[in-house]
Amino acid sequence: MTIERDPAPQFLEFSHPERLVSAEWLEQRLETPGLVVVESDEDVLLYETGHIRGAVKIDWHTDLNDPVTRDYIDGERFAELMSRCGISRDTTVVIYGDKTNWWAAYALWVFTLFGHDDVRLLDGGRAKWEADGREYTLETPTPTATEYPIVERNDSTIRAFRDDVLTHLGNPLIDVRSPEEYSGERTTAPAYPEEGALRAGHIPSAQSVPWSKAVADDGTFRPLSELDAIYRKGAGLQDGDEIVAYCRIGERSSHTWFVLNYLMGFDNVRNYDGSWTEWGSLVAVPIATGEEPGEVPSR
Amino acid sequence: MSEQQIPTQLAEIRDDFLELELKNRLQLLLEFANELPELPERYRDHPDLFERVEECQSPVFIFIEVDNDTVQMFATAPPEAPTTRGFASILAQGLSGLSTQEVLDLSDEYPQSLGLAKAVSPLRLRGMTGMLARAKRQIRLKSIT
Numbered sequence: 001m002t003i004e005r006d007p008a009p010q011f012l013e014f015s016h017p018e019r020l021v022s023a024e025w026l027e028q029r030l031e032t033p034g035l036v037v038v039e040s041d042e043d044v045l046l047y048e049t050g051h052i053r054g055a056v057k058i059d060w061h062t063d064l065n066d067p068v069t070r071d072y073i074d075g076e077r078f079a080e081l082m083s084r085c086g087i088s089r090d091t092t093v094v095i096y097g098d099k100t101n102w103w104a105a106y107a108l109w110v111f112t113l114f115g116h117d118d119v120r121l122l123d124g125g126r127a128k129w130e131a132d133g134r135e136y137t138l139e140t141p142t143p144t145a146t147e148y149p150i151v152e153r154n155d156s157t158i159r160a161f162r163d164d165v166l167t168h169l170g171n172p173l174i175d176v177r178s179p180e181e182y183s184g185e186r187t188t189a190p191a192y193p194e195e196g197a198l199r200a201g202h203i204p205s206a207q208s209v210p211w212s213k214a215v216a217d218d219g220t221f222r223p224l225s226e227l228d229a230i231y232r233k234g235a236g237l238q239d240g241d242e243i244v245a246y247c248r249i250g251e252r253s254s255h256t257w258f259v260l261n262y263l264m265g266f267d268n269v270r271n272y273d274g275s276w277t278e279w280g281s282l283v284a285v286p287i288a289t290g291e292e293p294g295e296v297p298s299r
Numbered sequence: 300m301s302e303q304q305i306p307t308q309l310a311e312i313r314d315d316f317l318e319l320e321l322k323n324r325l326q327l328l329l330e331f332a333n334e335l336p337e338l339p340e341r342y343r344d345h346p347d348l349f350e351r352v353e354e355c356q357s358p359v360f361i362f363i364e365v366d367n368d369t370v371q372m373f374a375t376a377p378p379e380a381p382t383t384r385g386f387a388s389i390l391a392q393g394l395s396g397l398s399t400q401e402v403l404d405l406s407d408e409y410p411q412s413l414g415l416a417k418a419v420s421p422l423r424l425r426g427m428t429g430m431l432a433r434a435k436r437q438i439r440l441k442s443i444t
Binding site: 043044045046048049061062098126 | 325326328329332378379380381382383385417418419420422423
């Protein structure tokens with residue numbers, strides 16, 4: 001870690017308190033050498049309306065995804081992106097964004113696939129920064145290009161592919177979408193274009209724990225005791241479990257992956273980024289509908 | 300989409316986008332977002348009249364008024380959703396003043412013609428396609444009753 005962690009007491013109880021920073025901590029350290037702030041939003045224009053001083057923009061779709069293959073960029077393009085953003089291999093990166101940090105968590109997860117060591121979330125994201133009345137600027141930084149090494153992505157530990165999920169059935173699965181998406185009800189009226197999969201429902205045996213349960217009204221993460229009540233008591237997760245989380249395209253489940261992995265200390269959590277858009281259209285795999293998780297299918 | 304089918308004001312908006320480099324197209328979209336017209340007084344207290352556009356991830360609501368066969372489109376979207384505001388603003392400015400038939404004849408592909416797919420991703424443009432579809436649907440409903 002290049003820069004000392006935020007010693008805020010509310011983070012101490014988490015397994016990896018070094019993964020979170022408070023708005024106050026960040027505001028005091030803006031433009032510190034060795035620190036780069038990244039904004040990553042669902043709304044692609046939001047950064048242009050004003051952002052944290054010195055922050056660079058990373059767009060999940062145009063920057064992190066390969067333009068042709070449904071996959072992430074490779075090591076070479078990641079190195080180019082990092083260089084453009086002024087990020088070196090040992091830079092402390094703090095990511096924040098809209099929608100309670102969905103895309104910020106997603107970007108953090110992709111940084112982790114490339115083994116970037118020190119990448120943190122701004123607790124509460126854009127909404128909290130704004131609610132606190134902290135400043136934005138319209139000035140766009142011009143980072144000095146860095147020599148970022150070309151590192152191959154490691155998909156083996158925190159990413160699950162569809163075949164991994166098939167093999168995983170029988171172990172804990174967390175579906176982080178809304179209850180309506182989980183049960184398989186229609187979420188849009190007839191005759192309207194509907195984004196997504198051919199079938200509605202969930203992966204059999206998956207527990208429904210919408211991502212939003214992990215955050216308080218101000219967008220900051222809930223204390224550990226409340227997270228325990230939701231994920232351990234509520235969804236039955238236990239120490240040592242291998243867990244897969246999924247949503248629709250992997251952004252909301254990145255958020256839950258962050259919670260389970262860094263806040264609660266489950267050390268074998270994978271994000272299935274193919275998620276429901278893949279599973280719900282996949283030939284010859286089972287789904288379940290209704291409010292119950294459903295049985296693990298026999299093979 | 301043939302030239303004749305696109306009313307002048309919509310063709311002008313499209314050409315303005317296409318003349319720009321990719322990066323500046325986003326800036327133009329932001330200008331549209333900032334220009335989204337305020338709701339007229341008579342609609343401000345009537346959220347019930349507005350239809351939520353479910354295809355957009357942000358809360359955007361639209362309402363079509365038809366008077367003497369002339370269309371007026373109104374929309375609201377929060378400042379924290381500038382892309383959605385930009386899409387809504389293009390349609391509110393582009394569709395308002397047209398006849399109902401002109402709007403119904405407009406190709407559903409119009410959002411795709413703005414050259415934004417690379418800048419904001421095809422996934423996001425679906426929100427605008429959804430808005431246009433809902434605008435047409437409201438016009439059809441109003442034409443029946």
